[in-house]
Every structure is written in C-alpha cells, then in structure tokens.
Amino acid sequence: xxxxxxxxxxxxxxxxGINIKGDSSFVLALEAQARGHKLWHYLPEDLSYxxxxxSAIAHPMTVQREDGGRHFAFGASQRINLEDMDVVWMRQxxxxxxxxxxxxxxxxxVHPGTLVVNDPAEVRNAPEKLFVTKFQDLMPPTLITxxxxxxxxxxxxxxEIIVKPLYGNxxxxxFHLREDDSNLSSLLELFFLSNREPVMVQKFLPEVRxxxxxxxxxxxxxxxxxxxxxxxxxxxxxxxVGGQAxxxxxxxxxxxxxxxxxxxxxxxxxxxxxxDVIGDWLTEINVTSxxxxxxxxxxxxxxxxxxxxxxxxxxx
Numbered sequence: 001x002x003x004x005x006x007x008x009x010x011x012x013x014x015x016x017g018i019n020i021k022g023d024s025s026f027v028l029a030l031e032a033q034a035r036g037h038k039l040w041h042y043l044p045e046d047l048s049y050x051x052x053x054x055s056a057i058a059h060p061m062t063v064q065r066e067d068g069g070r071h072f073a074f075g076a077s078q079r080i081n082l083e084d085m086d087v088v089w090m091r092q093x094x095x096x097x098x099x100x101x102x103x104x105x106x107x108x109x110v111h112p113g114t115l116v117v118n119d120p121a122e123v124r125n126a127p128e129k130l131f132v133t134k135f136q137d138l139m140p141p142t143l144i145t146x147x148x149x150x151x152x153x154x155x156x157x158x159x160e161i162i163v164k165p166l167y168g169n170x171x172x173x174x175f176h177l178r179e180d181d182s183n184l185s186s187l188l189e190l191f192f193l194s195n196r197e198p199v200m201v202q203k204f205l206p207e208v209r210x211x212x213x214x215x216x217x218x219x220x221x222x223x224x225x226x227x228x229x230x231x232x233x234x235x236x237x238x239x240x241v242g243g244q245a246x247x248x249x250x251x252x253x254x255x256x257x258x259x260x261x262x263x264x265x266x267x268x269x270x271x272x273x274x275x276d277v278i279g280d281w282l283t284e285i286n287v288t289s290x291x292x293x294x295x296x297x298x299x300x301x302x303x304x305x306x307x308x309x310x311x312x313x314x315x316x
C-alpha cells in the first residue's frame with residue numbers, strides 16, 4: 001500500500017443518482033478516501049482540451065455510506081489539470097458513443113503520467129461486445145451486421161436468437177426472438193432507422209435461465225464472481241431489470257476462459273474488468289465501467305475495491 005496520499009479524480013455520472021448499495025464507483029471512492037487519498041468528481045462534459053492542457057471543472061469530494069442523499073459532499077468547483085492528478089477513474093456509464101470515444105482521446109493525452117483506469121486507448125479499442133470477438137472459440141455463434149437478410153439466415157440456422165444493440169448497456173434494447181416470431185423485420189427496421197450501427201445477433205442460450213455469471217478480474221487475475229438469475233419471464237439477467245444476484249464459484253470452463261483472457265488484459269492495462277459467461281460461453285468483456293464489486297463482497301466476505309487499489313498503487 002502507498003505511504004503517500006494520492007490525488008484521485010472520478011470522471012463519472014452525477015453522484016446524486018448512484019445506488020450506494022450496489023455502485024462500484026462508490027466503494028472505489030470510499031476505499032481511496034480510507035487510504036487518505038484526496039478525491040475530486042467531475043462529469044464527462046466538464047472535460048476540456050486547451051492549448052495542450054487537459055482540465056476539468058471538478059468538485060473536491062468526500063463520501064460516506066449514508067442514505068437520503070447524504071452519501072457525498074462537494075467542495076466549491078474548481079478547474080483541475082488532469083496532469084496534476086495521480087489517478088483518473090473513467091467511470092461514466094456507456095453508451096459507448098462518440099462522446100465516450102472523445103473522452104478516451106483526451107484522457108490518453110495525460111496517461112500514463114497520470115494513471116487512467118482503465119487505460120483509455122485500450123477502452124476505446126475494446127468495447128464490450130466487440131472485444132469478445134477476438135476469442136471466437138469462446139463465444140456462442142454470433143453475427144454482427146446491418147443486413148436484414150443475414151439476420152434472417154442466421155435465425156433460420158439457429159432458431160431462437162438474441163438481438164441487441166452493439167454499444168448498449170444494462171440489458172437495454174435486448175430482444176429474444178423465437179423461430180416463428182413475426183416481429184423480426186419490424187424490430188430490425190427500428191434498430192436501423194434509429195442509428196447507423198450494426199446489431200449483434202447471437203444464438204439463444206437456454207442456460208441463461210440458470211443465470212448469467214459476472215466474473216471480476218483485477219489486473220488479469222480472477223477476484224470473484226456472482227451469478228445473476230433473470231426474473232421470471234425474462235431472459236435479461238441485468239440487476240437493473242430485475243435480475244437477482246446469487247453466490248457463485250467458477251467452473252472448469254470458466255477458469256479456462258479467464259486463463260485465456262489474462263495475458264490480453266494485462267498487456268492492455270485493463271485493471272478492472274468484468275466478464276459475462278452464460279453456460280460455457282463468454283458473451284461480453286466489460287472494460288468501460290464494470291460493476292459487481294459490492295455483490296461479490298457481500299457473498300464472499302471480501303473487499304475487492306481494496307484489491308483494486310493495491311493493484312493501482314503497485315503501478316505508481
């Protein structure tokens with residue numbers, strides 16, 4: 001553990017809207033504060049480039065585990081130069097859009113002199129649903145396309161399918177379509193009219209009814225896991241849409257998946273990662289703003305945010 005306090009800035013969503021019982025950024029801030037580090041908070045839109053300097057309008061911040069909106073306190077706003085920070089956390093939620101990509105380019109200008117977690121260039125190069133395609137043999141059958149005919153052929157081959165936005169999060173916009181579902185054409189029209197991106201289509205995995213496992217990796221090492229079981233009548237297991245977290249351990253197949261990912265994650269400087277596994281298949285590698293720390297902590301009696309800060313401090 002570092003003997004000297006650090007300057008730590010959190011680039012994230014508004015503090016008043018977070019759920020202190022589940023939010024991973026909150027416990028990362030709590031742990032940093034407990035170690036004596038000084039905290040600042042700013043919104044992504046408060047980030048600026050001016051004649052080579054990257055700055056943000058930020059608030060000095062303290063945090064405490066109290067309900068009723070008393071979980072944080074801000075000091076007066078001030079402009080901070082990010083090159084004067086020791087650590088910047090990029091923790092705003094997706095969507096992974098051009099605003100998100102712009103943030104990675106700006107933060108890349110101060111990294112690694114200021115340690116940005118996760119490495120902003122690698123976050124840009126490894127969006128959740130595309131990064132996983134580098135491990136094709138670990139994935140379920142998958143199609144990424146804007147061609148409706150290709151989607152129809154894929155469904156004809158595999159029967160039940162999942163259609164989801166390529167850059168979404170939290171289970172939003174995820175559809176389960178059976179082989180005889182007549183809504184496919186209308187659904188694709190809706191997707192393609194609303195944006196210019198392809199969709200991701202995957203073979204439906206019935207094992208999802210038993211859960212979608214979130215595995216936390218810290219600097220490439222397995223740190224813990226939870227199983228997220230969908231609510232009755234749902235195939236989405238995300239807790240924001242009613243999924244229930246239950247305690248879990250790793251299967252031999254999941255250990256194999258993690259071992260395959262480890263060297264790639266370490267090489268890319270991806271310190272805090274959450275992967276999703278359904279049955280025997282890797283479905284996502286979450287590097288933008290992974291979650292799950294508090295749920296694993298409760299089930300396993302651990303403190304993963306402390307392990308993450310140990311990993312960060314060892315790199316400074």
